[in-house]
Amino acid sequence: MTGLDAALAGVAQWIGVNLLVDTVRITLPATDGPVYNPDTGQNEYPEGHVLYEGPGAVQGGTAQSEMSATPDAGQMWVQETKSRYRLMTPLSAPLAPKDAIVTVIGVHNTANTALIGRSWITQDPARAATTEVVRITPLDQIQAPREAL
Template sequence: MTGLDELLSSAVQWIGSNLLVDTVRITLPATGDPVYNPDTGQNEYPPGDVLYEGPGAVLGDAGQSRITVAPDAGQMWVGETTSHYRLLTPLAAPIAPKDAIVTVVAVHNTANLALLGRSWTCQDPGHASTVEVVRTTPLDQNRDARST
């Protein structure tokens, strides 16, 4: 399957050069109790372990306008919606586990800073398939200050 291998290799190179142009960080969620920070006057959670920091991209889903909500057992209706984002990372990057936190720490285009300061939670582990050119991980945008 030399032809297929060459095609996939070319696709991996193109994606790395043209799509994975921002710097993303994948961390495990913080554990433990918050610690008082006298400089800010706030209780802050310790940082989680960094699993990966390198080339990547966060993309909104093509069907982003759809809203998914589910009733909560204790309430008539949940107060937040599920957002549909995807994390793209090189195949050499570790597979992001469920509940890992993703942030964009640098953008390639300084005129577009909308990704900075946001965080996302991995909804499931990174996808795997027989034929891959990029790793895809489903994300949900965080709205809770603790997760950022």
């Protein structure tokens, strides 16, 4: 299997150079409650534990079926949607557990700076395969709160 391992290593290197060109952060949410900040006069949640910060890529689904709706119990209509995204990180990155927060903190293309600060939640731990070249973790976009009308 040396030939296969060498080929996979070459593909992993190409992906690292050409695809994992943005900077992402994977954070475990803080489990403590909010803490009063005397400087702002507000209760604020503490920062979570950073598991990884480094090269990565977030890609959305390409098919219409990549978005699904989830009804709330007791409501006659669909409340929220689930948006299917994928996080790609090098195999050297730690496995992101379910419900970790993924945030884009740097982009290679200055035209995409609107992505900085955008966040997703991991739906499951990273996927595994016997022939991996990049770590893939399924994500759902964190929905912005609705504005009052």
